[in-house]
Amino acid sequence: MGEPAESFNIDSELTVVQEAAQLITEDVDLDQSIRRILRLLSHLHGLNRGRVLLAEGNDPKKLITIRYSYGLTSEEIKKGRYVAGEGVTGYVYKTGKIALVQDIDEEEKYLTRAVFRNVLPNEMVAYIAVPIFWGKKTIGVLAVHRLRKRKRPFQRDITLLKVIATLIGQGLRIEEMVAARTADLESKNQLLINKMESRGAAHGIIGQSPLLQEAVQQAFLVAPTNTNVLLQGESGTGKELFARMIHIASARSGGAFVSINCAAIPNSLIESELFGYERGAFTGAVSTKIGRMELASGGTLFLDEIGDLELALQAKLLRVIEYKTIQRVGGTKDIAVDIRIVSASHKNLQLAVQDSQFRLDLFYRLNVFPLRIPALRERGGDIRLLAQHFLNKSNGEFSKEMKFNSDALAALERYAWPGNVRQLENVIKRLLLLSDSRLIDGHLVEDVLAHEISSETLISHTVHNTEPGASPGDVRPYMKVVSDEVGEIQEALRRQRGNKTRAAMSLGLTPRQLTYRMIKLKIKNE
Ligand SMILES: Nc1ncnc2c1ncn2[C@@H]1O[C@H](COP(=O)(O)OP(=O)(O)OP(=O)(O)O)[C@@H](O)[C@H]1O
Ligand SMILES: [Mg+2]
Known part of the structure; x- marks a missing residue:
């Protein structure tokens, strides 16, 4: 692990914090997010071998183990287990206090457990550990090594690590919420499946x-x-x-x-x-x-x-x-x-x-x-059941493991389904292929359904128009005349936070068509 250029630069601290905030709040894959944050800490600030230790369930001995890390071998990760109060890490976990060991060779409490001393540089190495809170309760520890000799004041590292620990705590909370919700949906789904073992x-x-x-x-x-x-x-x-x-x-x-x-x-x-x-x-x-x-x-x-x-x-x-x-x-x-x-x-x-x-x-x-x-819209709870059924089917077909969050299911339920079960099946397939995370959310469902409405309107209007008495004025053209296409595309990109696939869907375009228009109209995706 190379040492980065010495910096007191507030900008690089902000970079880490901003990145971390974004990763934690937007990415569903917490595992990857935390690893990326730890990597940034190492590369930008020389805070090396970052690790996040968390409590193991309801263990009465209150064991904490390394759950996420950067720059540690799998052997080292396995060794990094501490009972509350044990060593410096266990002390931080037990007390909720911050620990700064300026020279690990001089600190009695420092156990040298996860990483052997000879793996570390042959000079003075420091260890910083900060608690991760869940409300007022300490649920884990964020810890790093750094070279003692670096000019950057320890206080700045501690402040930075405290902010990162808060963000990670937040991320864990979100993850648990999502997991709870998913588990909830899964168990409901199982209930429904059991009930479904009917003759039909x-x-x-x-x-x-x-x-x-x-x-x-x-x-x-x-x-x-x-x-x-x-x-x-x-x-x-x-x-x-x-x-x-x-x-x-x-x-x-x-x-x-x-x-x-x-x-x-x-x-x-x-x-x-x-x-x-x-x-x-x-x-x-x-x-x-x-x-x-x-x-x-x-x-x-x-x-x-x-x-x-x-x-x-x-x-x-x-x-x-x-x-x-x-x-x-x-x-x-x-x-x-x-x-x-x-x-x-x-x-x-x-x-x-x-x-x-x-x-x-x-x-x-x-x-x-x-x-x-x-019709499907007359069939109450069946939309959820069928959506889950088709998701399972498509997951198998495309070797994926996608799930719906509850907003997604609610959005599916609100829709009128003029094309009934066949349309639902097609929409689920499309969602599965369009979602860039494992959790299909309500926004994506709404985007896809908005696109469905426009094609359905086209069909119903065509039919309408052949009926006697329908004046051409009744018919709204499917492709509306776009007076400010640049503005519309920019707005769609902004709303979808730069995600081109979603922006394209919301405009009723394919991603390729959108890319083509962006090039033609010289629109940058910022
Ligand atoms: N209750 C259901 N459970 C599971 N799949 C269903 C259900 N109803 C319909 N489908 C599926 O939806 C699709 C459309 O069904 P089907 O072809 O039987 O409809 P249809 O009424 O004959 O439509 P059309 O009038 O357009 O011919 C099929 O893929 C079918 O397997
Ligand atoms: Mg048929």
Whole structure:
């Protein structure tokens, strides 16, 4: 460890204190922060082999051990254990007083326990130890070595160390608070997980809210019957998950679960997909193809977004339900099928019936058992549960160990989730990738959600605008016209304390876009 240039410079003291204050209050990783502070003390002020000793739990012997250090070997760290009152360090811990040993070779009480004398410079070495307080109680000791001969008055070192010890005490407090809160959340989470061991959970359906539980129970009641089920619910509420659960819980689980998304496949192709075709039925039909209805025979046919099925096909579907037979396209033979239909729609099918977009007779056939899947915003505490569930899942996927603090969970709960569970899942993934600390906090959640709102507004306005009577004046453009872009970017950076990723999120930009604009507009990140 080299000795730094002799300095009485108040600036370098301020540097250490400012750095320390910032590290302690802003960084979640206290371990690293304290090590960096000890490193600064050594490099800027020659206060070497800094160590922070803390009490071990509720030990009746009041043992203190080295918890953080800089410039000590792991052997030395292990040896640095003192009972209250033992040696100089133990004395400081017991009395809460400061100890200054000007020459360790002359002090009887100095034990030379952690660091052997021959490791230290062959000249007069001093030892300074100050208490770390928690309120009025001494919880530990901050101690350093320095060369006796340095011109810097001891009093300045002591003052500096006292300030640093206060900051470290503060940091430990914050850490304990966070740990307590995290432990609290974890135990609550565990409680919820235990409660969640319900039947729905076995099928990946997470949620404890009464509305969801009711839907799950109804699904289980209807599953073993052969009735057709119509699942209605907003986009992303879990309709497909329910459809699969109904299949698995039914007597048909040995058969296939076959699904077709009527909104994703052009109507011209749906017919041959559903019914299959005979060889030569049309150009390109080089061999016979079995349709999905035949494949689903003995199992379950899931007709997703049934509201998008055109009227001609609705008539054909109705025929299948009534006669329990199909004909392949280009064929004449009736083929018996035994299917149970679970259909789903995010549109209100009753309204479609009123608008003559959907056949009433087919609606009745499909809607033998209506099941409404609640929107996430109607599902009370489920947001927390699902957020934790998706966090665990993503942690596994990305090999991370992120946690939410309680502000983060509160912010997630306040949000309306127009895209429901799917949106929540995506947001959690994004949070995990954007957070630069292990604790996902409320600020980051709010930034990410602010960005969500703008894209959702865009969607809802586009939809709005196609409705009769909506004047173009109702529509607020998504990208607002920025008159003071420089000011806006600077303000965003200031609010996010220079964190570009967060600033970018709050502006609805990607970090790359922000960097590009900053270069273009010659904005410095100060
Ligand atoms: N209760 C739930 N527990 C756990 N995951 C869920 C739950 N509900 C939905 N999901 C997950 O959310 C995503 C969306 O679910 P799903 O595709 O079933 O919704 P959907 O209602 O069919 O949506 P859309 O109408 O957009 O097709 C899936 O990844 C699904 O696994
Ligand atoms: Mg779906």
